[in-house]
Amino acid sequence: MLKNSKRLMLGLPYYFWSIAFVIIPLFMVVYYGVTNRAGSLTIDNITAIAVPEHFKALLLAVRLSVISTIICFLLAYPLAMILAKYGKGKSSVLVMLFILPMWMNFLLRTMAWQTLLENNGVINSALSFIGLPKLNIINTPGAIIFGMVYNFLPFMVLPLYNSLSKIDPNVINAARDLGANSVQTFIKVTLPLSVPGIMSGITMVFVPALTTFVISDLLGGAKVLLIGNVIDQEFSQTNNWHLGSGLSLILMFFIIISMIISAIFDKDGEGSVI
Amino acid sequence: MINKISRRIYLALIAIFMYAPIITxxxxxxxxxxxxxxxxxxxxxxYAGLFENETIMAALRNTLLIATLSAVIATVIGTAACIAINAMKKKGRTIWMGVTNIPMLNAEIVTGISLMLIFIVLGIKFGFMTILIAHITFNIPYVILSVMPRMKTLNPSTFEAALDLGASHSYAFFKVVLPDIFPGVVSGFLMAFTMSIDDFVITHFTKGAGVDTLSTKIYSEVRKGIKPEMYALSAIIFVTILILLILVNKTPKKDVAK
Known part of the structure; x- marks a missing residue:
């Protein structure tokens, strides 16, 4: 191959780019987070999370994102197992289910749920047609959970699918040959082997759900404030970048913890999204 | 048998869930x-009014231009980076792959505000350029993560053989290495293009007044009520991609790039 030093040089644009636009910007958030407008050091922006209004938004965001992550997991696991069973040849099903919908704008798709979930909307008409009670979830946290599950389900399915499809079928067959029934095989073999995918799926859903402001904006009827909405307001309306950055540092704390957890369980990156 | 049917039903239910808003x-x-x-x-x-709506057309032009430019630039930078990262020792490789993962794992809102702050500090005027830089930034990781697995399975001897037979470095790269990693490059490019088209959050923080992509245009209309032309446009985009996808799948493949 090319001389090593020459090959390393090819990375120069990338080294420059990620230092200038990934690493230094993150330090800017830290810098703004720990200073005030006068430029002196302060922790006020971080302790501002204790303000009841902010704390409430954080708690609600944590609650909704945990619930959405659990629902995504429960929906995605069987789906990933089905897709893994079809084998690699059927990856077009994956594209049809999760990549193609992305070509319809994400904001519009989320808005469309509003139309569907409305008190007299399609879903409620269908429910009352088959004699079930109506869902009154529009403009409530319930609708936000709905939107989170809808938008982030692919992030759970793809890592699970990747790690499930890497399980050697002989291992499953061996368990069956040794007398395990299908439930035992699942609990003792399949589930433990898919832990990297599970952990990475949980991170991939929890982080965007925790930090979203768009879904709560669109489906919560501007009545429900999540921590993401608070930060967005500091940047787009109040122009208090220091406070916004300080509150973002709290979010980054959560993000780093979930990254560490997923790195511990997924050392080889086998549960990755791509 | 029952298993097979219940699997089909489950897939169908998920498909309905994913497509209900699109049909709406x-x-x-x-x-x-x-x-x-x-x-x-x-x-x-x-549909008739769509093409006369100057603001929607301008947003569409911006969206397509940013998606194309950012995907092309990210593909070039990302592919070159893969060659470099692959040549590194284990430690360097771990560090740079870690850096690559930052925009993937970080929250979009944090990526968005961090870029906004760096543009303010550098004094770059918010507008088309800032959106483009931001999109390149979050697109590069998609390219690297798609190209890297292909790069790892590459046999270095073929490149050396080309050099021994008198090919120049760049000729050998384009004739020997590139065809091998090409499926990864293409899927990285397509991924980057799709992500750029669908992005809202990062664009929201890095755009300037007067420059809009379709996403930010839609967001600003949410309160006033979305213009139905927007639905018409997204229906056209969606159906176009659907048809393209069907055509691509219908044509017999020479090289199964899986």
């Missing part, structure tokens, strides 16, 4: 009433 939007694009809540009869006027 396509239906709304033919709705005479401007309200999202009621059906006012069939019309094609939103």
């Amino acid at each position: 939007l396509i239906v709304l694009s033919f709705n005479k009433s401007k309200s999202r809540a009621k059906w006012g009869g069939f019309t094609l006027k939103w």
